[in-house]
Amino acid sequence: MNLVLLEPADFLNGDHVRLHGRRARHVKEIHRATIGRELRVGVINGKIGFGRVLQIDENALELTVRLQSDPLPPLPLHLILALPRPKVLNRTIAAAVSMGIKQIDLINAWRVEKAYWGSPRLSQENLRLQSILGLEQAGDTTLPIIRLHKLFGRFVRKESLELAGKLAVLAHPGTEATAPSSVTKPVVLAIGPEGGFIDREVNTFRDIGFTEVNLGPRILRVETALAFLVGRLSDRFQRPEDSIRS
Amino acid sequence: MNLVLLEPADFLNGDHVRLHGRRARHVKEIHRATIGRELRVGVINGKIGFGRVLQIDENALELTVRLQSDPLPPLPLHLILALPRPKVLNRTIAAAVSMGIKQIDLINAWRVEKAYWGSPRLSQENLRLQSILGLEQAGDTTLPIIRLHKLFGRFVRKESLELAGKLAVLAHPGTEATAPSSVTKPVVLAIGPEGGFIDREVNTFRDIGFTEVNLGPRILRVETALAFLVGRLSDRFQRPEDSIRS
Numbered sequence A, B: 001m002n003l004v005l006l007e008p009a010d011f012l013n014g015d016h017v018r019l020h021g022r023r024a025r026h027v028k029e030i031h032r033a034t035i036g037r038e039l040r041v042g043v044i045n046g047k048i049g050f051g052r053v054l055q056i057d058e059n060a061l062e063l064t065v066r067l068q069s070d071p072l073p074p075l076p077l078h079l080i081l082a083l084p085r086p087k088v089l090n091r092t093i094a095a096a097v098s099m100g101i102k103q104i105d106l107i108n109a110w111r112v113e114k115a116y117w118g119s120p121r122l123s124q125e126n127l128r129l130q131s132i133l134g135l136e137q138a139g140d141t142t143l144p145i146i147r148l149h150k151l152f153g154r155f156v157r158k159e160s161l162e163l164a165g166k167l168a169v170l171a172h173p174g175t176e177a178t179a180p181s182s183v184t185k186p187v188v189l190a191i192g193p194e195g196g197f198i199d200r201e202v203n204t205f206r207d208i209g210f211t212e213v214n215l216g217p218r219i220l221r222v223e224t225a226l227a228f229l230v231g232r233l234s235d236r237f238q239r240p241e242d243s244i245r246s
Helices: A021-028 A086-098 A114-119 A124-138 A152-158 A200-209 A221-232 B021-029 B088-100 B114-118 B124-138 B152-158 B197-208 B222-233
Strands: A004-006 A011-013 A016-020 A038-043 A048-056 A060-069 A077-082 A103-107 A145-149 A167-173 A187-191 A211-212 B003-007 B010-012 B018-021 B040-044 B048-056 B061-067 B079-080 B104-109 B143-150 B167-171 B186-192 B212-214
Touching: A004 A016, A004 A021, A004 A124, A004 B079, A016 A021, A021 A060, A038 A060, A077 A086, A077 A221, A086 A124, A086 A221, A103 A152, A145 A152, A167 A221, A167 B040, A167 B167, A187 A221, A200 A211, A211 B186, A221 B222, B003 B018, B003 B021, B018 B152, B021 B061, B040 B061, B079 B124, B079 B222, B088 B124, B104 B152, B143 B152, B152 B197, B167 B197, B167 B222, B186 B222, B197 B212
Parallel strands: A004 A038, A077 A103, A077 A187, A103 A145, A167 A187, A167 A211, B003 B040, B079 B104, B079 B186, B104 B143, B167 B186, B167 B212
Antiparallel strands: A011 A016, A016 A060, A038 A048, A048 A060, B010 B018, B018 B061, B040 B048, B048 B061
8 A cells, every 4th residue: 555545534624534444454554653654645536645643543543634746647548358257357457547547448258257247346346446456556546437348249339439549459369460569649458358359359349440469479367468568558657758768 | 277388297108198186177177178179288398289188087187299389489588576575476476477587586675574585485396386377377388597586785796697788677666767668679677675676776776787767657566567567678579570560
């Protein structure tokens, strides 16, 4: 936890916050915070700053906060992800959010097992918790929008994906082209299920303007593939003038 | 498991293999293999091909194998990693190996907790198992060389790191420069512990020719940072002529 994320309901008044539960435990047990200690804090969908520990009791922790920085800029990358198996969903969402992704569409595909759609991990409550864990890791505050689409065709054809002015890439094993690097326009990135999208699905993506790219000769786990592609595709981050080239 | 990795001891004779334990269970329970089914196989540090299931019994599985392809080319990236906490070590090693990294040095640093060096996960047996899991995921066969260095200074100063003709980059939060993309020469990549290398350690890396780069404004988990940087730094993979540029 590189930032303690505050909810509006945590505020007792203007700059005075009381934390319970998971966050209070984490600050006490992992950060081993003592009274007077300063912690990095941020308000959900809001500013970032510091909180000074005022009081620690058995179940809660009180802080006085100063919020001076704007939220981090979002990564201009929209992720379309075939629903991964529940076991890897949590860490994939948290990893995506930790990299600054703010728009995630979880979609069905031929090789997505039907049972995955029944997982309790798809609850809005769990998706929000995983997003918060990703933000706390990254030091970010802006929650992503995560949507579920049980109908592949309806999503790809009818949800009028906004592709104008963007680079739309589909990670697809066996494709000849490698993923481009340091793309300067917004990216829409689609990643298939284990075993990949089937030909019909690939054709549908191609029809609406996606380019297939590979990730090299190796087959990567979804969370590895995601970070690999985000690192490759994303251009500079905050300061375009500082980029170095080899 | 996208490839069943075979040990020399698995061979009953020239092309006849008998598997026990974890691999036999995986092929039976996850692949639900039946007699006659073909599976992708490879020999440790050797060739890749197919195995046809000959016989399945309670504890074992027999295959006849044809090995026709050479091993995948290694990724020309040498990873130097401050020893991560045991909880994340396994998946970080497996992820590194799945991306084709063949040289991994796990090193000490000021912010590596001493207790991590006592973890049973650092046994050669466990590091080999995690490497095998990474190879089986990737469809690769060549084991990495993983070395442990409990003395930071000795490793960085005296192990005569081979940096000639290579790009040596140190992932360091707060640095101005972003990581370069699509580097065409071999890379030596150093990643610090949670909280980063301390100034003295950064200076030591700088003295021997490393350049510090950031990963953007967010703090990533080590396994996310690793895949992000490998995706960013690595140039083309197998077929230089097929790379596309945006």
